[in-house]
Amino acid sequence: MADGGDEMHLVRDVLDKQLVDHAGHDPMGMADGIVIEVRDVNQPPRVIAIESGFPVLARRVSPKLEPIVRWLGRRLGVRRGIVYRIPWSRVRSLDVEVELDVDADRSPAKAWEHWLCRHVTRYIPGSGNFLES
Amino acid sequence: MNFKKVFEVALGIVTSVGGFLEAGSIATAVQAGAIFKFQLLWPILLGTIVLIFLVEMAGRLAAVSHHPLPSAVRERFGFNFYAIVLVASTIVDLLVLASEIGGACMGLKMMSGAPLAALALPVALLAWLLLWNGTFGTIEYGVSLLGLITIVFIVAAIKFGPQYSQAAGGLLPTLPTHDKPHYWFIAVSILGATISPYLFNFYSSGAVEDEWDESDLVPNRITAGLGMGFGGFTSMAVLVCAACALYPRGIDFTRYEQLPLIITPALGMWGFWILCCALFIACFGAALELALDMAYVYAQTFGWAWGENKKPADAARFSMVFTIILLIAGIIITCGVDPLKLTLLSMAATAVILPLVVLPFLVLMNDRKFMKEHTNGRFANFVVFFSIVMASIIALVAIPLEIYGGS
Incomplete structure (x- = not known):
């Protein structure tokens, strides 16, 4: 899929890349993690999803950090500490960005953006908020 | 190049010159001139040469790969490496931002007599208003064009009529005859002030925002070379002014209030007013760029x-970063931190994180996946390699020098 060829290197071509939606190339986080399913002995492993969210990043820095970040997310986060998992079947193309067949505005990736618009920026003049009075 | 490109290049050069000076480069150059006369011109020259190369590379990376620097580094090196860079740059950029707000407040304080604590939050608010309501063009061109007022240092330096042959001698490194730890501490601080890591992110993000492509490579080279080159020249002029005005009288630069002394002997009272405006605009412009830079770094x-x-509203988290960071920096200055001490400390801290910032250039700029056929040549690689070695030595010596040589 990557580089127009058959070979793809998950770490080089997917991990830590910008995720964008298909319609408007709207940024929706980074490919923070890749989920691979290990199947029966005779079948090769299969990539099933891309993960995005602070708990995934915390796990990569140190597995001990992950529960702390998840706990903080549950207490304070808009996404309640839940990691956003995008099925691999939704990946449309891999180039400078990873283009996904999802609508960014309806996805958990923009939960914080929407929360800030509803609770903060709408009250500040000049923000261009659609909710701005 | 067509007329539009020529105009853009000219504007880019002018804004680079106008935006070059900031609290760190002014404070370190004045300290150097006051104590060591022209002897520390070489770190400004060296730092400017390295800066020209690195800024050109940051622009080339953005034009060819369409990646701003932070996202390219994260993609190539992984999150674990970038997390270290992120934490280090957050601390250092916050210190530098606070010192820029402090510098801008000092410019206003010298003009109005108002206390620093009363000025810090209004200055931070003004910066926030511009970022909230302005566009990249307003910030880059508007404020940097006003920054051309810093040419006053060149005018003053010429009016002082320095011994040019002696000044030229300072462009070559020489060993100090007195205050050795202080000499090296200031040299390190000058390099930290000149090779400002935030400039790379700011420049590459601006290039992506302006949708640069491979047709912008030549303009990028010219803008980086001439803009930063002339910018370094204004920094040298500050040092020459201090060397002519403070060194003969044995005045050590310990407070911002002494700054007019480097201008008024040459330009009189109107020089005082211009200097205050120049200090305010230079520091304020840098504060805008730094706040924006931190927002770029986090968002990318x-x-x-x-x-x-x-x-x-379309980039709410991005806007929240510069909002929060400006508020924190404003509070730091309101709490009564001495802006000059903070500036000198933050310049040494910048020097410490330089290897982390420069190392990725060596890999990224030679990676064909990012750079296609526009990878670095041998000489450019030599400059980056030299910068990493120099930056590592600086990082090792900066903290001991801070203890033994800092004022």
Whole structure:
């Protein structure tokens, strides 16, 4: 899929890349993690999803950090500490960005953006908020 | 190049010159001139040469790969490496931002007599208003064009009529005859002030925001070379002014209030007013760039919507970063931290994180996946390698020098 060829290197071509939606190339986080399913002995492993969210990043820095970040997310986060998992079947193309067949505005990736618009920026003049009075 | 490109290049050069000076480069150059006369001109020259190369590379990376620097580094080196860079740059950029706000407040204080604590939050608020409502063009061109007022240092330096042959001698490194730890501490601080890491992110993010492509490579080279080159020249002029005005009288630079002394002997009272305006504009412009830079870094690291040309509602997290960071920096100065001490400390801290910032250039700029056929040549690689070695030595010596040589 990557580089127009058959070979793809998950770490080089997917991990830590910008995720964008298909319609408007709207940024929706980074490919923070890749989920691979290990199947029966005779079948090769299969990539099933891309993960995005602070708990995934915390796990990569140190597995001990992950529960702390998840706990903080549950207490304070808009996404309640839940990691956003995008099925691999939704990946449309891999180039400078990873283009996904999802609508960014309806996805958990923009939960914080929407929360800030509803609770903060709408009250500040000049923000261009659609909710701005 | 067509007329539009020529105009853009000219504007780019002018804004680079206008935006070059900031609290760190002014404070370190004045200290150097006051104590060591022209002897420390060489770190400004060296730092400027390295800066020209690195800024050109940051622009080339953005034009060819369409990646701003932070996202390219994260993609190539992984999050674990970038997390270290992120934490280190956050601390250092916050210190530098606070010192820029402090510098801008000192410019206003010298003009109005108002206390620093009363000025810090209004200055931070003014910066926030411009970022909230302005576009990238307003910030880059508007404020940097006003920054051309810093040419006053060149005018003053010429009017002082320095011994040019002696000044030229300072362009070559020489060993100090007195205050050895202080000499090296100031040299390190000058390098930290000149090779400002935030400039690379700011420049590359601006290039992506302006949708540069491979046709912008030549303009990028000219803008980086001439803009930063002339900018370094203004920094040298500050040092020459201090060497002519403070060194013969044995005045050590310990407070911002002494700054007019480097101008008024040459330009009189109107020089005082211009200097205060220049200090305010130079520091204020740098504060805008730094706040914006931190917003760029966070948004690009975590894949949020970003862009100074976007309305805050369309990039809410990006806008929140510069809002919060400006508030914290304003509070630091309101609490009564001495802006000059903070500036000198933050310049040494910048020097410490330089290897982390420069190392990725060596790999990224030679990676064909990012750079296609526009990878670095041998000489450019030599400059980056030299910068990494120099930056590592600086990082090792900066902290001991801070203890033994800092004022």
